[in-house]
Amino acid sequence: MPPFNLSQASFETVRLQPHALFSQLCWLAIPAALLLASCGGPQRQAPPPPPVDIVKIVAGDVPNIIELPGRIEAVRTAEVRARVDGIVEQRLYQEGSDVPAGAPLFLIDPRDKQAQLAQAQATLARAGAAQANARSIVARYEPLVSRKAVSAQEYDAALSDARQADANVADARAALARARLEVGYTTVRAPIAGRVGRAQVTEGALVSGASATLMTQINQLSPIYATFTQASARLLDLQQQVQSGALRVPDLARIEVRLILENGREYGTVGHIDFADQTVDPSTGSQLVRARFANPDRQLLPGQFVRGRIVAGTLRGGISVPARAVQIAGEEAAVLLVARDNSVVRRTVELGSQMGGQWVISSGLRPGDRVIIDGWMKVQPGQKVTPRVKTAAASGTAR
Template sequence: MKVTAGNVPNIIELPGRIEAVRTAEVRARVDGIVERRLYKEGSDVAAGTPLFLIDPRDKQAQLVQAQASLARATAAQANARSIVNRYEPLVNRKAVSAQEYDAALSDARQAEASVADARAALARAQLELGYTTVRAPIAGRVGKAQVTEGALVSAGSATLLTQINQLSPVYATFTQASVKLLDLQQQAQDGALQVPDLSRIEVRLILENGREYSAGGYLDFADQTVDPSTGSQMIRARFPNPDRQLLPGQFVRGRIVLGMVRGGISVPERAVQITNEEANVMIVTRDNSVARRTVELGGQMNGRWVIRSGLNSGEMVIVDAWMKVQPGQKVTPRVQTVPPAASAAKR
């Protein structure tokens, strides 16, 4: 085939990890003994689903005590108000001194404050009794229980009970050297690279077994800080995960289509030979002799390799039967009709 320059995808392949969109650590908020686990490990739960039951008897007793304190404070408040009501007409007739009336008013206000304090204590007791039933804070897949029945859990140390991960959709996070990102920005400013908006940059995932994940994703976040220990920046893509095939912590490789390179070159995959981490192609020179050419590969998409350097527009690349010829051999080439690079780059 005759190499033709055109717009080719600028593909960057980066290692990454899968992360849950939302993760919640379920921890104890009261002290007590775990009585029961109320869920099946590894199942999907809705927000508010009961997960554990902590012995509620102590909190029930505290609730009764708070209710009694509120009743006592309410009775004291009623008595203080009645005294103020009796003193109010008497103080005008000088039957009760102003000092006694002021003291009665003060007692009434203190009684009101005691009622408010008792109500707050009752609300807190009701809240803590509710904490004895540990519920899922978010919807997602709940993990292995970190405690068993009979275990003592503590609110002070925030004992971890389990963890919930929201697995659909999921994030894939990648890191790229900041100098590489600066080069891309410079290429975009010079007009050599057409970069779309962040939300329109497509990412394809390669799983650990080498297969491509069926659904594509798009970038949704690029960190604005550089990690001083590695000199890299983090970028993130969002992927649908209806079958829960992607799991948090899973290693993946991402092929990021970061815009289109103007005047780029691509060739079919079968034309490239990769040996000892070096890529080569066989070309036919003007005198119909075979020559080996080392090339620098870019990304791979739609059955084609993007060539970053090593080939020029107009050169003839051997696509088929290159294994039957040797450098320096004279050949009679048959030129194939190959779609231009721009057409091959379209999905």
């Protein structure tokens, strides 16, 4: 190739086309600028690992809390039914009020029973007169028998008449007592103290003693029962834990129960287990457990659905973590851990009960694990972090 010779003609060409020369110089300047930027320009550094608060898991005693669905039941329930036939004349109570035992509730027309009472009194009087006459005959015959003035047969007949008169008097007295009871039954009274429900009959209704017409119902509301059903298999597991020493259970009467009402609020009064059924329902495979609660404000009502948290002893070597450290998505729960190299690891856990801001972990964690309790929303699994120990240890006992 001949050497480049900037001739006069070419110089003239450059001189006559300055825009072409400028374009070629710009293309030569761009690579040079990039080279300078890559060699001598400032470089951006990677950000430091984000800080997170952790707790180190230590096993300890945790409460063994069993949460069960239940229903409120009255300690005593009495159905008030008619014991005599008649027409209801008056309701004597305020529906929904508390009444003492023996309080009058209804008045049934008593006139028919009062007439029967008068008739029974007359029958007793007639039987009494016949009894007096028979006894007087026996008294007259008694001295005459020894003198042969009255035959022995006549004396025996007088004695028989006297005995029949005594029986008639006893029968009349029983009929009179029955008549008085029926007059008393015309005033229907509360058999127990408690809260009386709405009336099932109104004034003017015909009630029957033979068919025991239901008139109202009384429930004793304080104290009150909460009944729960527990699977028999779960109870067997608890028995095995007790036998192995992993679970310490107090006496039945000392087991505490807390109620969660339908609106999610906790009932303030703590109850105690007072009965555990020793038979298994063959249709459901469950056993009945009952707790007793004070109910001074009548906040708990029969038929109400509740959830009971039964503190069934203390589980040895249990693990719990603060509730804010647990991520719950659907039916799966997980926590984020900090590994030895300070990287984030996600681990699925099985939750037990929750109490005092702590989740009891049934499985998934071991003593020594470092669980992120604050800051886990800003990190991802595999990411490096700077752990900060929030507390010295996460106690095994939920507080």
